Amino acid sequence: MTEHLAALQVVIPLICAPLCMLVRYRDWSWIVALFGSWSCLVISWLLLQQVMTGGIISYHMGDWAPPLGIEYRVDTVNAFVLLIVSAIGAVVTPYARESVRAEFGVNRVYLFYTSYMLCFCGLLGVTITGDAFNLFVFLEISSLSSYVLIAMGKDRRALTAAYQYLVLGTIGATFIVIGIGLLFAETGTLNMADLAERLADKPLSRTIGAAFGFLVVGISLKLALFPLHLWLPNAYTYAPSVVSAFLAATATKVAVYVLLRFLFTIFDVKLSFGVMPLDSILLVLAVIAMFAASAVAIFQPNLKRMLAYSSVAQIGYMILGISFANVNGVAAGILHLFNHALMKGGMFLALGCFFYRIASVNLDDMAGIGRRMPWTMAAFVVGGLGLIGVPLTVGFISKWYLVLGAFERGWWFAAALVLLCSLLAVVYIWRVVEVAYLKPAPENAPDIEDAPPSMLIPTWILIGASIYYGINTDLTVGAAKLAAQQLLGAG
Amino acid sequence: MTGGTAVAFAIGLPLFGTILILLNDRYPNIREAITVTTSICLALIVFGLVPEVTSGGRPSFVLTEIVPGLPIAFEVEPLGMLFALVASGLWVVTSIYAIGYMRSHHEVQQTRFYACFAIAISSAMGICFAGNMLTLFIFYEILTISTYPLVTHSETKDAVKAGRTYLGILIGTSIAFLLLAIIWTWFLTGTLDFTPGGILKGKADGPVLGLLLFLYMYGIGKAALMPIHQWLPAAMVAPTPVSALLHAVAVVKAGVFTVLKVIVYIFGIDTLAGIGQDDWLMYIAAFTMIAASCVALTKDNLKARLAYSTVSQLSYIILGTAFANSLGILGGGMHIAMHAFGKITLFFCAGAILVASHKTEISEMDGLGRVMPVTFIAFLIGSLSVIGLPPLGGAWSKWYLMLSAADAGQIIFMFVFMVSSLLNIAYLMPIVARGFFASAKADKHHDDHHGEVSFWNGVRFGNIREAPPFCLFAMTITSVGCILLFFYADKIYRMLAPVAGIQG
Numbered sequence: 001m002t003e004h005l006a007a008l009q010v011v012i013p014l015i016c017a018p019l020c021m022l023v024r025y026r027d028w029s030w031i032v033a034l035f036g037s038w039s040c041l042v043i044s045w046l047l048l049q050q051v052m053t054g055g056i057i058s059y060h061m062g063d064w065a066p067p068l069g070i071e072y073r074v075d076t077v078n079a080f081v082l083l084i085v086s087a088i089g090a091v092v093t094p095y096a097r098e099s100v101r102a103e104f105g106v107n108r109v110y111l112f113y114t115s116y117m118l119c120f121c122g123l124l125g126v127t128i129t130g131d132a133f134n135l136f137v138f139l140e141i142s143s144l145s146s147y148v149l150i151a152m153g154k155d156r157r158a159l160t161a162a163y164q165y166l167v168l169g170t171i172g173a174t175f176i177v178i179g180i181g182l183l184f185a186e187t188g189t190l191n192m193a194d195l196a197e198r199l200a201d202k203p204l205s206r207t208i209g210a211a212f213g214f215l216v217v218g219i220s221l222k223l224a225l226f227p228l229h230l231w232l233p234n235a236y237t238y239a240p241s242v243v244s245a246f247l248a249a250t251a252t253k254v255a256v257y258v259l260l261r262f263l264f265t266i267f268d269v270k271l272s273f274g275v276m277p278l279d280s281i282l283l284v285l286a287v288i289a290m291f292a293a294s295a296v297a298i299f300q301p302n303l304k305r306m307l308a309y310s311s312v313a314q315i316g317y318m319i320l321g322i323s324f325a326n327v328n329g330v331a332a333g334i335l336h337l338f339n340h341a342l343m344k345g346g347m348f349l350a351l352g353c354f355f356y357r358i359a360s361v362n363l364d365d366m367a368g369i370g371r372r373m374p375w376t377m378a379a380f381v382v383g384g385l386g387l388i389g390v391p392l393t394v395g396f397i398s399k400w401y402l403v404l405g406a407f408e409r410g411w412w413f414a415a416a417l418v419l420l421c422s423l424l425a426v427v428y429i430w431r432v433v434e435v436a437y438l439k440p441a442p443e444n445a446p447d448i449e450d451a452p453p454s455m456l457i458p459t460w461i462l463i464g465a466s467i468y469y470g471i472n473t474d475l476t477v478g479a480a481k482l483a484a485q486q487l488l489g490a491g
Numbered sequence: 492m493t494g495g496t497a498v499a500f501a502i503g504l505p506l507f508g509t510i511l512i513l514l515n516d517r518y519p520n521i522r523e524a525i526t527v528t529t530s531i532c533l534a535l536i537v538f539g540l541v542p543e544v545t546s547g548g549r550p551s552f553v554l555t556e557i558v559p560g561l562p563i564a565f566e567v568e569p570l571g572m573l574f575a576l577v578a579s580g581l582w583v584v585t586s587i588y589a590i591g592y593m594r595s596h597h598e599v600q601q602t603r604f605y606a607c608f609a610i611a612i613s614s615a616m617g618i619c620f621a622g623n624m625l626t627l628f629i630f631y632e633i634l635t636i637s638t639y640p641l642v643t644h645s646e647t648k649d650a651v652k653a654g655r656t657y658l659g660i661l662i663g664t665s666i667a668f669l670l671l672a673i674i675w676t677w678f679l680t681g682t683l684d685f686t687p688g689g690i691l692k693g694k695a696d697g698p699v700l701g702l703l704l705f706l707y708m709y710g711i712g713k714a715a716l717m718p719i720h721q722w723l724p725a726a727m728v729a730p731t732p733v734s735a736l737l738h739a740v741a742v743v744k745a746g747v748f749t750v751l752k753v754i755v756y757i758f759g760i761d762t763l764a765g766i767g768q769d770d771w772l773m774y775i776a777a778f779t780m781i782a783a784s785c786v787a788l789t790k791d792n793l794k795a796r797l798a799y800s801t802v803s804q805l806s807y808i809i810l811g812t813a814f815a816n817s818l819g820i821l822g823g824g825m826h827i828a829m830h831a832f833g834k835i836t837l838f839f840c841a842g843a844i845l846v847a848s849h850k851t852e853i854s855e856m857d858g859l860g861r862v863m864p865v866t867f868i869a870f871l872i873g874s875l876s877v878i879g880l881p882p883l884g885g886a887w888s889k890w891y892l893m894l895s896a897a898d899a900g901q902i903i904f905m906f907v908f909m910v911s912s913l914l915n916i917a918y919l920m921p922i923v924a925r926g927f928f929a930s931a932k933a934d935k936h937h938d939d940h941h942g943e944v945s946f947w948n949g950v951r952f953g954n955i956r957e958a959p960p961f962c963l964f965a966m967t968i969t970s971v972g973c974i975l976l977f978f979y980a981d982k983i984y985r986m987l988a989p990v991a992g993i994q995g
Binding site for chain 1: 563625643
């Protein structure tokens with residue numbers, strides 16, 4: 001059994017998806033999804049343990065030896081990302097039960113769980129595979145299902161948002177597949193490890209250069225790097241609450257992982273950051289993303305949209321860390337993947353709780369909500385403190401390593417910019433705090449209870465984890481550093 | 492109880508108290524009994540640490556390691572011991588005062604008030620006992636956030652606006668400058684432990700250290716160096732017990748305490764004196780002293796005047812530190828205690844005047860001293876101590892600060908201290924004079940409230956309309972404290988001598 005863990009990681013959600021469709025009855029499909037997501041969490045935990053003690057796991061699909069067969073390859077980097085994705089899935093699924101029922105109408109619930117499981121499967125597949133084309137296939141599975149998930153939003157603008165995402169996402173996917181095709185043309189292989197070996201021997205040709213360009217742009221579109229982020233705010237705003245939380249915490253993170261994989265494992269660090277001036281390009285784009293998106297977030301009346309812009313800014317932090325191309329910087333990027341998933345996932349879940357009770361996530365409707373839904377609002381505030389980077393939250397740990405990476409690289413101005421940008425987060429978070437706690441609720445506001453426990457508990461699990469991993473960083477910093485060393489050492 | 496456990500208790504106890512306070516939301520008497528009991532226990536625990544620390548012990552305790560090599564660790568050294576004594580001792584008095592004030596003033600949301608207060612004290616203890624800069628920074632930030640609900644307590648528009656200034660400046664400077672300086676220090680030295688003699692010696696050249704000093708000094712917004720002092724006057728919208736304990740003692744002293752810690756244990760006074768990069772700091776501190784006093788003169792609102800006075804007094808300590816010699820550290824450390832007692836007395840009086848006569852403006856206080864004699868006598872004692880006249884505690888710290896200026900060869904700053912003292916007289920004494928000697932103006936507000944006087948909201952006796960007994964009790968204690976500190980200043984001297992490098 002244990003030797004098949006790598007395959008099961010993807011196969012279980014893949015089987016769960018049609019099962020959800022078949023059982024149809026709402027709670028049954030929920031139970032199937034719950035089983036799928038929880039077993040994936042167990043598997044990814046076991047995989048991470050195996051990798052951290054025993055080294056890289058290589059699994060040959062159908063026993064076909066690579067490079068011809070498809071290889072699943074787990075090292076610290078993707079074991080860590082697998083854990084993030086499946087942990088978010090495992091927390092979001094129990095939450096989904098109430099929220100989905102309220103937002104979808106009982107008859108369409110099974111459709112949600114089907115596409116949700118497919119998306120989950122796709123994200124895990126992208127992360128675990130060691131084959132470049134297989135990666136593209138899973139990327140499409142996750143993208144297509146996420147278009148469906150977003151379009152399921154109640155607001156009719158969800159359709160245009162999904163369509164926008166569909167167009168841009170397809171362009172990104174096309175770029176990626178062109179890049180992979182060019183690499184195949186140059187080397188004759190699709191296996192990542194094999195690609196890396198063969199590319200190392202080859203002098204830089206135009207084909208390789210073009211492949212590099214196509215891949216970087218395509219992936220950047222998927223991870224919503226400024227200025228390729230235009231699909232993200234609408235998609236997150238109009239998607240159903242659960243979907244926003246799930247995608248914000250996983251989809252862009254997986255895309256960042258793919259970028260890491262291509263830049264450091266498949267291409268050489270010397271190519272990515274030496275021959276190609278990618279470090280300065282990424283640095284500039286990341287800094288603009290941080291400041292521009294945070295500034296835009298300040299003026300959003302819709303809190304989901306505010307968090308969406310904040311996500312664009314936070315992706316900027318991750319990319320900034322990667323652009324330093326040293327252990328602390330890359331580790332900060334990977335660390336922030338995890339940390340941001342916890343905070344932002346938790347905050348989106350909190351917004352889902354608000355939506356469940358007051359059917360709105362507009363700032364104007366939040367007056368006095370701190371009294372009316374104290375636990376939900378508290379979760380939102382703690383998550384927000386994390387975004388600011390207050391000590392004892394995960395956001396602080398990310399910033400610590402990010403600034404350290406900047407000093408190591410000698411880019412002290414980047415260090416100062418990271419911290420200055422946190423101040424913008426203070427503004428957009430505190431704007432909400434003031435309204436929620438210090439503005440009286442309207443006279444005619446109905447009496448409401450706090451969100452139901454089945455939603456509140458998952459929210460607090462993520463928020464609690466964002467505190468726990470801000471204090472005990474053995475797992476996160478340990479794994480992120482190891483991952484960064486592996487990535488940089490490979491180059 | 493060993494020293495280490497005592498330290499853990501000192502930080503944990505107020506937090507535990509917070510939980511109990513929240514649980515007893517509906518029972519004000521029990522809630523306030525818990526507050527007072529917690530504060531007394533805390534004070535006893537902190538006092539219990541004194542013998543070990545004065546005999547050279549350094550009780551310590553490590554909570555957990557956040558980043559490899561960087562634990563949340565606590566170690567008690569004399570400076571922190573002194574600050575902890577002041578903060579925990581005055582918390583007892585303030586808790587008693589708060590009962591009188593909050594009830595008499597019919598404040599809302601009192602549970603939140605007491606709960607946040609306890610968290611703030613816990614973080615102040617964390618700052619006192621922090622064993623490295625990271626731990627200090629963590630509690631520094633918790634202190635800021637836990638006092639925000641206290642500043643915006645009244646939930647009015649003004650309070651919200653003040654809260655913005657408060658949070659904006661304190662969080663802003665601490666993240667943008669202080670955190671940057673801390674990570675930079677860690678990058679240069681690989682440690683953040685408070686080490687006697689400093690850790691930056693020889694790790695970087697002069698200009699870098701100068702820049703670091705700038706980042707630290709302007710990162711520690713709580714020390715209220717101009718021009719980042721505005722949060723302190725803004726914070727005066729808070730209920731008076733908050734202004735008294737937090738914005739005259741715990742929060743602002745946490746700021747100057749951090750300054751002292753950074754100079755003594757991160758830079759090292761010899762290093763700082765050696766690189767000669769701190770002249771600007773002396774001039775800025777001197778400017779703050781004088782300018783803030785001048786602003787205080789123009790304020791008619793009593794709490795605003797006291798706030799600017801605090802800004803000015805904080806810079807005494809920064810200036811003393813900037814001299815980078817033993818006497819400066821000694822005087823600065825001593826001034827933490829002396830000013831705390833003086834200023835808290837003044838704030839207690841301001842609050843008492845507010846609840847007993849509903850007056851906030853100094854120009855309305857003509858003849859009030861004859862109506863509220865206890866309050867105004869306490870105010871006189873507090874004022875004299877802040878001015879620095881014997882036989883009051885404030886005299887000693889000013890003495891050592893002046894000596895330190897002479898020792899550093901900075902005669903000009905001796906004049907600055909003198910001018911500042913004169914300004915203190917100019918803005919504090921008229922209040923007392925008005926109270927006792929000016930004839931009362933016709934007061935339409937006199938009898939139109941509270942026909943009945945209960946134990947909770949005032950004392951009346953003939954013409955006398957005094958504040959609630961809890962308030963009178965508290966201000967008597969602190970003004971007696973001001974006098975006692977004059978006679979027992981040698982204890983503080985002995986305690987701080989090892990830090991300042993003086994052979995005891």
